[in-house]
Amino acid sequence: MSLNSFIKSAYHSTQPMKLLKFSTGNGKLKNRLIFSLPAGYACPHAGVCKTFADRTTGLITDLPQYTGVTAEWDFRCFAAMAETRPTVREARWHNWDLLREALHSNGNQAVLMRDLIDLSLSAQPPKDLVRIHESGDFWTENYLKAWIMVAQGRPQQKFYAFTKSLGMWYNLRDMIPSNFYLTASHGGTLDYLIDKYPEVYTRVAHVVYTEEQATELGLEIDHDDSHCLGDKSFALLVHGSQRAGSDAGKAISQRKKEGGFVGYNKKNRK
Secondary structure, eight states: HHHHHHHHHHHHOOOOOOOOOEEEEOOOOOEEEEEOOOOOTTTTOOOOOOOOEOTTTEEEOOOOOOSSSSEEEEEEEEHHHHTSSSSHHHHHHHHHHHHHHHSSSOOHHHHHHHHHHHHHHHHOOOSSSEESSSHHHHHHHHHHHHHHHHHHTTTTTTEEEEOOHHHHHHHHHGGOOTTEEEEEEEETTHHHHHHHHHTTOOOEEEEEHHHHHHHTTTTOOSSSSGGGGGGSOEEEEOOSSSOTOOOHHHHHHHHHHTTOOOOTTTTTTT
């Protein structure tokens, strides 16, 4: 049975249908739906931040970060660190398993995934903002196309995502509706495309270790994702649990000593 047929039959079934899972906030954000996939595994073009949490144990694995195509310092993915918690890990793998089932079903892959995403969104409380991928990224072009089609069918909502899958973005650039906001996440294996096609990648996020770095680059620091809906590039301060002795960890420790920003929690989220 194709996913389309399954979705249609679900309305007449007494069995609960498996839907994708969304959260409605985190330590940094509120008042939006947030969708996530397993960090690292669903990030085909991650570079300096590529980090994995084992599906069963949650054990963190750091890969050699330098890719040869980026000069940025390496750091652990903050989203991967959240997967040390079993409930977070289970939700993200649940989402990826369902999407991959659709990917391997008979029929148009993008349409099947679009239908699954759209039906799952309809089961959520209505929110004006949808963040795609607190964790994970667009891992196939059909998957990105599915989200684009979802946004096309929901003009009343705004969808946004950070992505290092810049080639997929470029290939589908003419499909992207005005309510679908993509930010190029610098530090991946396709960074060279940012300079090659500046008319496409007009909004770029750079991870910095200090506020001074952001100032030197002429970038404002975003603490609430508001810059994702803007028209210029910006910076993100590295945070989260970093490797002992790493430059990222030292930068966070120094900020803590100085009473500066070290991370997000529900008290300071916007």
